[in-house]
Amino acid sequence: MPLITLIIVLIVVGVLLWLVNTYIPMDSKIKNILNAVVVIGVVLWLLSVFGLLAGISNIHVGKL
Template sequence: MTLVNIVVILVVIGLVMWLINTYIPMAGAIKSLLNIVVFVVVLIWVLQTFGLIGAILGLKIPPLK
């Protein structure tokens, strides 16, 4: 996976989260929880993609191809 692919994926995720936060009405607590969960999942994926962390026991995030 190239750096360009990773940047494009991060931009798409950011755009989707912005659209969800802007146009889908939901309680503030649910919105905050959704943002935190997405951030943590994306952070773990990026760290695994760059090889900074290994696989987390019981958690397998498949690589995007």
């Protein structure tokens, strides 16, 4: 993935999160949870893009 695409995606996600936090009225607890979920998702996506989560697919929880 080209670096410019990565930067554009991060900017778009940041602007969307800012818009949601600014213009959609909701409780501060819900906003904090939403922000945490988005940040964790972006960090996991970045780790996956850079190949640092390649081994995570070998981990299984429970019986399959």
